[in-house]
Amino acid sequence: MTNAIEARLTELGVTLPDAPAPAANYVPFVLSGNMLYVSGQISNGPDGLILGKLGAGMTVEEGAAAARTCALSLLAQVRAACDADLTRLKRVVKLVGFVNSTADFTDQPKVINGASDFMVELLGDAGRHARSAVSAAALPLGVAVEIEGIFELA
Structure with missing residues (x-):
């Protein structure tokens, strides 16, 4: 069976990073029934951490790009939780x-x-979600964005 999500990632030219290891005393994800809770993933691109403060030298577009890297790390954690089976x-x-x-x-x-x-873009309607977007005076290591997620698994 073809993995539609992996195929779509390839089509978009996106490679998921390895699932980041926890930076402190927590686990990267918890699976409870068919619900997967993924700990906050910080903005980290191929060239390292994306640091900055929105409203003080960092543009909304740069912040959105940083948030996209968080989404990639979230999906990497989902992949790890599912034993590499994104289906x-x-x-x-x-x-x-x-x-x-x-x-x-x-x-x-x-x-x-x-x-x-x-x-x-990746998942279509299955990617539409409830959401909160809040300000923080500072984030770990000075990163621009951190995002946590809740996912439903089959």
Whole structure:
């Protein structure tokens, strides 16, 4: 059986990173029944951590690109939880995005759209999800974005 998600990733020219290891005393994901809860994934691209603060030198477009890297790491964790079988991913249920931003920055939703748009581009209607997008005065290691996710598995 062809894995439609892996085929779509290839079509989009996207390679998922390895699932990041936890940076502190937590697990990267918890599977409870058919629900998968993935810990916050920080903005980390092929060239390393994406650092910055929205509203202080970092553009919304750069923030959205950072959020997209979080989405890739979330999917890498889903793949790890499913023993490399992404066919088990039924839908994205919810994303919670944290944006390292100044007190007067108000475009957090536009930043987190970088992850949301990618999930829909990859998964279609199964990628549509409930969501929160909030400001944070600081994020771990100075990263621009952190996103956690809830996924339903088959």
